[in-house]
Amino acid sequence: EEIVLPRKKTWDKLAVLQTLASTVKRDPTAAHYMFQDDPFLIPRNAASFRLFSLSKESGRNAAKFIIKQFPQYFDKTFSEPNIPCLMPETLTPQIEGVSEEALKERIHLRMVKESVDLFDQLLQAGSPVSLETTNSLLDLLCFYGDGEPTPEKQEEEKQDLEETEVNASEQKAPKRQVQRGLQAAGSRENNNAERIFKIMPERNAHSYCTMIRGMVKHGAPAKAHDMYIELLNERHKADVHTFNALITAIPYLKERFLERWELAKVFLNHMAQQDVQPNLLTFNALLKTLRRCGGVGRNTAISVIKEMEALGIEPSLATYDHLLSIFYRGVDLHSSGIISEVLNDVEKRNFTPQDPDDANFFVTAMQVCCDLKDIKLAYQLNKAMEKGDNWKFLDVDRLNVYWSRFFSLLCMMEQIDVVLKWYKEMSPSLFYPTPKNILDLLQALDAANHLEMIPSVWEDMKQLGFSKKKLLALMSREQHPEEVQLVFARCAEDIRAVQEQTRREQAALDWSSSMLGSVVLLFSRAGRTQDAWTMMERFQQISRIPTGEVMDEFLNCAVRTNCPDEAIKLVKLAASLGLPSSQRLKSRTEKEFELSEKQKTTLGSIKSDGDSSDSDSDSDSD
Amino acid sequence: MKVEVSYRKKLQQLKAHEMEKEGMGSEGAVPQRTTKDIQRGKPLNPELVEAAAAVASSLPLNKQQTESELLAQLRRHEETTDRQRKGGTINIRNVLSEMAVKRQSPAQRGVRVSNRISLELDEDGQRIKPERLSPQSFDSRSLKRGRRLNIFAKASPETENALKTVSLPTIWDLEFAKEIAAITAQPPRNGFEEMIQWTKEGILWEYPIDNEAGMEDDAEFHEHIFLDKHLEGFPKQGPIRHFMELVICGLSKNPYLSVKQKVEHIEWFQKYFEEKKEFLQEI
Numbered sequence: 001e002e003i004v005l006p007r008k009k010t011w012d013k014l015a016v017l018q019t020l021a022s023t024v025k026r027d028p029t030a031a032h033y034m035f036q037d038d039p040f041l042i043p044r045n046a047a048s049f050r051l052f053s054l055s056k057e058s059g060r061n062a063a064k065f066i067i068k069q070f071p072q073y074f075d076k077t078f079s080e081p082n083i084p085c086l087m088p089e090t091l092t093p094q095i096e097g098v099s100e101e102a103l104k105e106r107i108h109l110r111m112v113k114e115s116v117d118l119f120d121q122l123l124q125a126g127s128p129v130s131l132e133t134t135n136s137l138l139d140l141l142c143f144y145g146d147g148e149p150t151p152e153k154q155e156e157e158k159q160d161l162e163e164t165e166v167n168a169s170e171q172k173a174p175k176r177q178v179q180r181g182l183q184a185a186g187s188r189e190n191n192n193a194e195r196i197f198k199i200m201p202e203r204n205a206h207s208y209c210t211m212i213r214g215m216v217k218h219g220a221p222a223k224a225h226d227m228y229i230e231l232l233n234e235r236h237k238a239d240v241h242t243f244n245a246l247i248t249a250i251p252y253l254k255e256r257f258l259e260r261w262e263l264a265k266v267f268l269n270h271m272a273q274q275d276v277q278p279n280l281l282t283f284n285a286l287l288k289t290l291r292r293c294g295g296v297g298r299n300t301a302i303s304v305i306k307e308m309e310a311l312g313i314e315p316s317l318a319t320y321d322h323l324l325s326i327f328y329r330g331v332d333l334h335s336s337g338i339i340s341e342v343l344n345d346v347e348k349r350n351f352t353p354q355d356p357d358d359a360n361f362f363v364t365a366m367q368v369c370c371d372l373k374d375i376k377l378a379y380q381l382n383k384a385m386e387k388g389d390n391w392k393f394l395d396v397d398r399l400n401v402y403w404s405r406f407f408s409l410l411c412m413m414e415q416i417d418v419v420l421k422w423y424k425e426m427s428p429s430l431f432y433p434t435p436k437n438i439l440d441l442l443q444a445l446d447a448a449n450h451l452e453m454i455p456s457v458w459e460d461m462k463q464l465g466f467s468k469k470k471l472l473a474l475m476s477r478e479q480h481p482e483e484v485q486l487v488f489a490r491c492a493e494d495i496r497a498v499q500e501q502t503r504r505e506q507a508a509l510d511w512s513s514s515m516l517g518s519v520v521l522l523f524s525r526a527g528r529t530q531d532a533w534t535m536m537e538r539f540q541q542i543s544r545i546p547t548g549e550v551m552d553e554f555l556n557c558a559v560r561t562n563c564p565d566e567a568i569k570l571v572k573l574a575a576s577l578g579l580p581s582s583q584r585l586k587s588r589t590e591k592e593f594e595l596s597e598k599q600k601t602t603l604g605s606i607k608s609d610g611d612s613s614d615s616d617s618d619s620d621s622d
Numbered sequence: 623m624k625v626e627v628s629y630r631k632k633l634q635q636l637k638a639h640e641m642e643k644e645g646m647g648s649e650g651a652v653p654q655r656t657t658k659d660i661q662r663g664k665p666l667n668p669e670l671v672e673a674a675a676a677v678a679s680s681l682p683l684n685k686q687q688t689e690s691e692l693l694a695q696l697r698r699h700e701e702t703t704d705r706q707r708k709g710g711t712i713n714i715r716n717v718l719s720e721m722a723v724k725r726q727s728p729a730q731r732g733v734r735v736s737n738r739i740s741l742e743l744d745e746d747g748q749r750i751k752p753e754r755l756s757p758q759s760f761d762s763r764s765l766k767r768g769r770r771l772n773i774f775a776k777a778s779p780e781t782e783n784a785l786k787t788v789s790l791p792t793i794w795d796l797e798f799a800k801e802i803a804a805i806t807a808q809p810p811r812n813g814f815e816e817m818i819q820w821t822k823e824g825i826l827w828e829y830p831i832d833n834e835a836g837m838e839d840d841a842e843f844h845e846h847i848f849l850d851k852h853l854e855g856f857p858k859q860g861p862i863r864h865f866m867e868l869v870i871c872g873l874s875k876n877p878y879l880s881v882k883q884k885v886e887h888i889e890w891f892q893k894y895f896e897e898k899k900e901f902l903q904e905i
Contacts, residue, residue, distance in 0.1 A: 013821060013828040013829065014818055014821055014822070016829045016830075017814050017817050017818045017821065017829065018814075018818060020814045021812065021814035021815050021818060024811075024812045024814060026811065032809070032811070033809070033810060033811050033812050033813070033815075033816070034809050034810075053809070080836060081835055081836020081837070082836065083824055083825055084824065085823050085824055085825065086825065110793075136792070136793075139792050139793045139794065140793055143793050143794060143797065210792075210794070213794065241794065265771075265773070268771070268773045268774070269773060271773075271774070272773050272774050272775070277774070278774055298763075302763060302764075302765060302767075302768035303768055303769055303770055303771045304771060305765055305768070306768050306769060306770035306771070307770040307771040307772070307773065307774065309770070310770050310774075310776065311774055311776050312776060323765075327763075335763075337763060337764055338763065338764070338765065341764060341765045341766065342765070345765075352806075353802045353803070353805040353806050354802065355802075356801050356802065356805060358805055359805050389806065391808075392805075392806035392807075392808050393805065393806060394808075395808060396808075396809075
């Protein structure tokens with residue numbers, strides 16, 4: 001019998017690890033993996049999450065910087081096989097002298113200034129530089145826009161949402177000086193790129209194209225357009241990237257919406273005439289321009305999509321993002337036609353990144369769902385997000401925004417137990433609730449009459465570090481069963497402790513009258529008369545007057561706990577503040593308390609001066 | 623301004639036609655005149671018929687034919703008007719949107735800029751509120767229905783292949799690729815993903831562990847160890863053989879030399895012993 005040996009299977013080097021990784025699900029009680037090192041450094045809210053993750057990255061970058069600056073200390077290779085990415089890179093050019101080879105090397109190493117100097121030297125020495133090398137030098141200059149490539153810096157001040165700062169380990173490339181370029185747009189008059197372009201003996205299409213792209217990138221759209229006209233005059237053909245750049249520059253070239261669209265059509269027609277096939281980025285750039293064309297954009301966006309379809313180009317997430325922005329942003333629109341179709345398309349596909357704007361899709365879509373107040377769409381969107389690798393499009397900042405919007409929508413539209421389920425699942429492991437989220441949650445609890453959950457919410461809020469005012473207001477609004485009140489009172493005490501810890505000397509000034517009133521109410525309802533009285537005294541310190549409700553409640557508490565002294569003190573306080581209710585309080589005290597003789601006389605002696613409103617001997621001046 | 627004047631004239635004409643229409647007692651809808659000259663109604667205006675007859679008589683051609691042609695033309699005009707009148711208000715909109723409004727003074731421009739931020743300014747410079755038709759027209763908007771721009775033609779496969787002749791990636795392409803890769807590069811969510819990332823970077827060994835990873839060695843292990851075949855040039859007995867066998871044994875245990883180096887060692891010994899042969903013979 002023949003024994004047939006099965007063919008050897010070869011596995012990818014990552015196969016085992018990927019399988020293992022797929023078995024691990026997210027732990028809803030744990031922080032993100034990045035922070036599972038030191039429990040003290042686990043972030044408690046969105047701001048510290050960002051700060052900590054950025055600092056982790058910046059630590060790595062600092063280490064890389066040291067290795068780069070002092071390569072002489074890192075020349076021993078211990079590991080076998082050698083790990084090149086941990087070793088210092090050799091970035092010094094090897095070829096010396098003034099020659100085209102040396103120039104090519106410096107261009108390759110992206111040394112902008114040296115390349116330009118070397119180029120000038122070559123020209124002065126009279127040796128011609130080939131067109132190809134000049135073109136690559138132009139590429140370098142146009143890309144970096146006369147600045148130098150700088151090592152990536154992960155300082156928090158520089159961050160904006162567009163850049164994936166947490167993943168700088170992937171970014172070996174220097175950050176583009178886009179903002180600086182935009183500001184320096186005016187100073188581009190005599191920059192090197194243009195100078196070299198002018199002195200080139202011959203130019204081909206590539207030279208023009210790269211100049212156009214550089215000008216668009218660094219904020220000189222009018223010049224880019226002029227350069228394009230020059231290119232046409234020289235009967236060259238632009239390539240698809242150049243057209244994409246020109247289309248993105250349209251909003252800066254024309255003001256009126258129709259003119260913008262007309263110019264876009266001009267460019268597109270030129271593309272067709274020059275036999276340049278548009279790609280996905282062309283259409284995305286077109287839609288991005290149409291975002292800034294108001295009603296014209298709305299009328300024409302669909303025909304753009306149809307054109308894409310006809311050419312067989314599959315839309316990417318950025319396409320859908322632009323579509324949603326065109327139809328749903330800035331317009332009072334309540335139709336969910338477009339977004340349902342978009343979601344139907346999105347949920348079927350597994351996306352790969354093709355356009356830098358892809359990352360905005362999920363956030364925009366969730367915002368639209370919130371505006372339309374449609375929870376079903378939101379669920380559909382969420383499912384699409386969790387499919388395959390689509391979650392990767394949300395970096396840490398966008399993730400937080402996405403989830404906080406989703407959660408707000410849930411609080412508005414769903415039953416309380418569903419809301420609580422999501423809350424437990426998602427926070428704080430996946431996202432950190434914003435103050436608005438907490439308020440929404442409290443309102444949802446309120447609407448569902450589940451106010452006993454509030455103390456646990458308070459525990460979370462303590463960690464998140466939010467304001468306590470509304471929480472207090474909610475807690476003190478109504479009467480609640482006994483246990484709940486006790487718990488509320490404990491919350492109030494926590495709040496008070498926190499409040500007074502912050503600034504010892506001026507602790508009283510941090511209170512507002514409503515907050516104080518709420519705290520007094522809570523203490524009173526829980527029967528903690530002494531605490532309530534301490535808080536009442538604060539009213540004078542902040543020169544505010546407690547409301548009638550507060551005082552009544554305090555009196556009730558005093559009655560329940562049988563503390564006539566406190567009641568008398570209250571009446572004195574009311575009298576000293578000249579409140580009209582002091583008379584009423586006085587009579588109540590007389591009626592509801594069993595007063596001793598001494599107390600009766602004290603009570604009687606308190607004059608309620610409703611007329612004289614200046615402070616009396618009781619008030620301390622702080 | 624020329625445009626404004628012509629617009630005003632058009633409005634006047636519209637109004638005039640409307641009044642005359644009402645005078646003739648026809649429908650109340652605002653008639654949209656695409657041709658400005660001829661008045662019409664249903665049936666053809668008797669004045670028109672008279673006028674046509676007068677024209678026909680003034681021309682030297684066949685009177686009857688001319689007259690019938692003219693009347694037929696009038697009827698055609700009328701039909702087109704009716705058809706277009708049905709799409710009444712939208713035509714006005716077309717007319718309005720086609721007109722270019724003169725650029726206003728800077729003050730007005732400033733107002734326009736601020737209006738752009740507000741929701742009411744739908745089209746720039748033209749203070750038109752978001753279309754009142756929009757609720758209905760919006761619901762009818764769909765990604766499935768619509769006409770394409772018809773600017774491009776789908777590339778045939780040959781042109782596609784021709785386009786695929788790639789030149790060296792320029793700095794633009796490289797940086798774009800990096801940017802795209804950075805979109806979905808999220809920090810690892812668990813230890814395995816971290817290991818995956820390290821493996822990609824080359825920091826971690828690749829599974830299954832291959833303990834020859836990173837070693838470039840052209841020869842197999844048996845060529846390192848079984849070096850007997852290089853001993854053929856030596857005598858088969860005697861102290862030299864003994865010595866060389868010890869050399870072989872040491873070399874086979876040496877992991878640091880390549881096969882070539884080991885063979886060179888042995889050959890060196892061979893040469894050495896050849897030279898010293900005369901001395902050895904004497905012994």
